[in-house]
Amino acid sequence: MCERKTDYAFEMACSNIRYGAGVTKEIGMDLQNMGARNVCLMTDRTLSQLPPVGVVLDSLTKHGVEYKIYEDVRVEPTDKSFKAAIDFAKQGHFDVYVAVGGGSVIDTCKAANLYASHPEAEFLDFVNAPIGKGKPITASLKPLIAVPTTAGTGSETTGVAIFDFENLKAKTGIANRALKPTLGMVDPLHTLHMPSRVAANSGFDVLCHALESFTALPYNLRSPCPSNPINRPAYQGSNPISDVWARHALKIVAKYLKRAVRDAGDVEARSSMHLASVFAGIGFGNAGVHLCHGMSYPIAGNVKTHRARGYNVEHPIVPHGLSVVLTSPAVFAFTANMCPERHLEAAQILGTDVSNIKKDDAGRVLADTLRSILYDLEVEDGLFAIGYTKEDIPSLVKGTIPQERVTKLSPRAHTEEDLTALFAASMKLY
């Protein structure tokens, strides 16, 4: 089959997406149409008091759909919080899952559905290798409707669920097309409830999904070529379809991110960013992400005392989008030489005049463009500002090594020394 060493094909998969202001009001009818008799509704304690969950509950009640609610999802979930949700799902014998929240809620719900459908499985069975066993998913999962309330994760479109593996102090995840939600119900009115910093950080996640998938190793340079199509990974490298999504998401970020952060009532900006998160999600869900995301997992996992502005949680966290974007200037300065045209095109879409820029300067120019956006949006000045020092770099590097699933999609090969230099260059940004 594969006379060539590198892959010669890519596959595009994504969830069905329904978009409209007020669309969540329909969810009770959808569940009725699906014949749902026992729905698991997952959310978190903050959201459970807010309109996005209220609208869903009203619709379920109105259409006589029976449900149980689980509101103990942890913001930035861990293996422990995943397991608690899985236990709830196993005991409930649910026939449909509904996740109302950001990436934390949707990812937790995917894991709960997966393990409840495979009651015999050990937790590590489906976790990505080399941390887990990365086993194939054989049972059919129950339908899952994802209702995203942040504009960042794209989790409503992907087969990925991410968590902090506490023993390792690093994030890892489960990635399999079988985890894709049946339907992503994207209601832009929900994003009007995001605090400003949540809008900023989830917007940075969109930005990095788009930039990383656009610059990822092309699918036909990824190796090895899988010996059976079932082994083609979810993250396959950049390809002509993911490029369309990435470019389009970048254009929306360039136009609307600042407005969405500054004014929670700017419906046009916030709903545009919501669609951008879908677009970037479909792109990276097929192409993958690389160094910003790979390095973000230990940045989030090793958090000491950082209290994220604008987040209503009782534990120290580095919000996902923040942990991703802080290394982005250093990362794209590092990767630019492998595909300078794409780095320049990204800088141009983000608003920089690149007409007289040489290819050799592509990395510097994109890095400067990103620094300028972060400065304008009052982002903390690098890893130092969120509590890290140079002494932490070895453990940050150590936590990045197991993230091979994503880091191997970097267009530029890298050593531990390179990672060390990238973390060092991200200590201070301005």
Added chain:
Amino acid sequence: MCERKTDYAFEMACSNIRYGAGVTKEIGMDLQNMGARNVCLMTDRTLSQLPPVGVVLDSLTKHGVEYKIYEDVRVEPTDKSFKAAIDFAKQGHFDVYVAVGGGSVIDTCKAANLYASHPEAEFLDFVNAPIGKGKPITASLKPLIAVPTTAGTGSETTGVAIFDFENLKAKTGIANRALKPTLGMVDPLHTLHMPSRVAANSGFDVLCHALESFTALPYNLRSPCPSNPINRPAYQGSNPISDVWARHALKIVAKYLKRAVRDAGDVEARSSMHLASVFAGIGFGNAGVHLCHGMSYPIAGNVKTHRARGYNVEHPIVPHGLSVVLTSPAVFAFTANMCPERHLEAAQILGTDVSNIKKDDAGRVLADTLRSILYDLEVEDGLFAIGYTKEDIPSLVKGTIPQERVTKLSPRAHTEEDLTALFAASMKLY
């Protein structure tokens, strides 16, 4: 639910798409992975002698997959040819379907799978209203892998199957998300077997899919708003996701269509057009098409003696793409006033300098752009050149009236007099 009269939401659905040169060689492994024991392979008599089918047969044999082959698909299928394929499917009790061919083959295979899964149904039950009953599809269909060999139909991405209803002398179809193929396996090497006129006509189908979905009535102006989401039609009007696909497909058509027609060996051009057909298919599969397609059905259905150049068939036909594109200059001149910016943008993407064009001239400019492309590609000079006269216009109009499923997506409302004028204006192009 729907306080508003017009729809407030749209849904994006599409098949999984796998793309790569040589990717069909894998199909035996995919079928093995799916546990297929009794595969129905559908194709037509021309293709059955060509490499695209040969590669599939080799792969099935190599992986020990049992199959039966049906090669009696009619190019431009009819209700009669659909029924013959349905009978074959019912008798075969197949567990997976594989369609290798253009839109005719893929659409026939969708219908065979549908009615074999609903053995009690009458043929008209699922045909679009008002010609058929447009009943909902309740049974689960068997998996269907579509392997397109032309670069036009986009049928590998959509839930639509089109046929000539011989009594009515007009095309109609079945449109339901349940018909979507499980996987579209897009192998650009297959398009190297297309004769030049097939490349041209299928390329015109891509062009019109993109132009019509880009200019279709916006989803949030379509009415009525469905009272239940299950009643939201497959064709929902233009929306921010279909716009991305339509614009991108137009760009590829502008760059590669002429090259793909002129030189069958131009792998870059032919494989780019193959991807463009996927992109346009995802776009129109969600947004819909309008007047060019609605008017094309009687143009094809009333064919008298026209023998299409480059087609190896024994009956008179007007190839689908040709029947669609011949009215396009008149149609877009007619619709332009409703969204002149989009008509100008389309003309610009197709290569016309629109910097000094007034909005009032948008229709004329796009029409001239299209006429110029058709002239360069040596397309027959209008309906007259394929055997129609002014005396035929009343029956062409009569055949368009039942195509309300698509014509209602025209951005501009129209009367029978308007349709008469559009056919008259399409009699001669140059």
